[in-house]
Amino acid sequence: MRCLVHYLAHTQVCAIPRQKAIVMMNMGGPSTVSETHDFLKNLFSDGDLIPLPFQRFLAPLIARRRTPQIEKQYSDIGGGSPILRWSQTQGAGMAALLDELNPESAPHKSYIAFRYANPLTDETARQMKQDGVKRAVAFTQYPQYSCSTTGSSLNDVFRKAHAGSFDGIEWSVIDRWGTHPGFIEAVARNVETALAKFSPSTRSDTVILFSAHSLPMSVVNRGDPYILEVSASVSTVMDRLGHSNPYRLVWQSQVGPSAWMGMQTREALTGLARLGKKQVVLVSIAFTSDHIETLYELDLEYAKEAREHGIEVHRAESLNDSPVFIRALADITSQHLRDYSTGKIGPTSIQMGLRCPGCTNATCAQQKTWFSRRGQVVA
């Protein structure tokens, strides 16, 4: 009987339903400059990220007004966001490693579900249906959890499921991994490579400036866990580096006139120059591949300005195709699949079960209930 099952599992017909889908959720970015408007329109239409009055009316207006400026930024970094390419490289590498690490749950296939750019969740759902997927892991590609990022992607999967796009699929969730040793190792190695560019005689004076996308204070003040989790990542990277250098965590990319989490990265660099600091390593800690924040804001704006203030700046490379990072993605998923199949963990983490104390978004509650039931019961 076992042999028959084994034999059948490796035939074309039976291999498909056994396939484990690892759905890599992220925001995405315009692959070409001409996709910038649609990306921004999707982004400003997301009430989980930016709740606007009359959202359906205002979102297209704001997107249209902002498009020329953001198009220029994507042109200046080479004609589009590299996030799709890096996600494909990371996903394919992870799935190949998973087949080796977890032969009992093979074959594994990675899917990409972007929130604001192609492939959007609906397209991913279509592909998964075509492949006959029955078991899926929603794997956030944001290491640290925020309701505006991972929460928004989970709400999106839930809404699509509610509309019938994911019928018959059993779901579990990897919702955060900001202190996973493999992730920390991958970041730490890239920091070490950047530090090595400074003269050994002054290397230990170099300030390591961790920079993460900021959050509006309204999000921080409703109890969002992101600030805590980014801080934990920074602290763990510094432990791994043996606290070889002084460091700070600062925040970038705020949009609009409301109050955002600070100190801002640009001002921190100016302040360090004022204090006489001559060497800085910049580290993007909350995103796993290059994007306009690193390639435009950090490289073309802030680092350039800091050099004008007399600071030598090197940016730690983004994780992109780092083999250490791809191995970490496989390890995180491998452990999750094993622990889930043996009943050691449930479909969601304990932490994911708790809503922000200030949350008034009904979808968050429905989404958490739905995933806690393995996506089998639509609330």
Ligand SMILES: C=CC1=C(C)c2cc3[nH]c(cc4nc(cc5[nH]c(cc1n2)c(C)c5CCC(=O)O)C(CCC(=O)O)=C4C)c(C)c3C=C
């Ligand atoms: C961990 C990363 C991110 C968090 C947290 C985040 C929160 C957040 N963002 C906005 C508004 C905008 N973000 C925009 C672009 C953008 N955001 C992130 C990451 C996080 N955002 C990235 C990586 C990017 C760039 C994508 C790329 O391809 O490079 C934009 C669009 C660009 C612009 O108009 O300036 C907006 C708008 C809010 C309001 C928010 C928290 C509530």
Ligand code: FES
């Ligand atoms: S905003 Fe955090 S759970 Fe709803």
Ligand SMILES: [Fe+2]
């Ligand atoms: Fe953002």
